Amino acid sequence: MMRSSPSFLEHALVAVEAQLQELSAALLAPDPFALQTCSEQMRQVAIDFVAALGGLQGQVLSEPLQRRIQQIHATLSIHRDSLARLAAVADRQAEVLLPPAESAPTYAPGLGFSAGVSGAARIYSAAG
Numbered sequence: 001m002m003r004s005s006p007s008f009l010e011h012a013l014v015a016v017e018a019q020l021q022e023l024s025a026a027l028l029a030p031d032p033f034a035l036q037t038c039s040e041q042m043r044q045v046a047i048d049f050v051a052a053l054g055g056l057q058g059q060v061l062s063e064p065l066q067r068r069i070q071q072i073h074a075t076l077s078i079h080r081d082s083l084a085r086l087a088a089v090a091d092r093q094a095e096v097l098l099p100p101a102e103s104a105p106t107y108a109p110g111l112g113f114s115a116g117v118s119g120a121a122r123i124y125s126a127a128g
């Protein structure tokens with residue numbers, strides 16, 4: 001099968017659609033390693049599809065093929081947005097469980113104990 005033939009493009013598109021279904025299922029599964037594997041496979045079939053599409057330069061795609069490609073685009077956009085939201089939630093959860101290594105001072109740059117500053121506020125230190 002030639003890389004520039006319509007049948008090669010059809011085969012590549014079917015592979016993208018199949019992998020997209022697997023990726024959708026992996027997004028719902030609790031196994032992060034399955035998601036990583038599916039994502040890597042999705043990347044590879046997308047590369048193969050782009051190569052097949054590039055081999056047909058100058059040829060007009062049929063309306064059904066264009067619709068299928070648009071559907072893939074829409075589904076991938078939804079997945080990308082969902083992953084961004086999940087990543088933000090995971091970051092927030094990690095911040096709650098694992099506080100920052102250095103706590104930032106509240107009002108001014110911290111001088112630390114080596115500078116001879118007591119832990120009391122200045123107004124209380126000056127009064128006594």
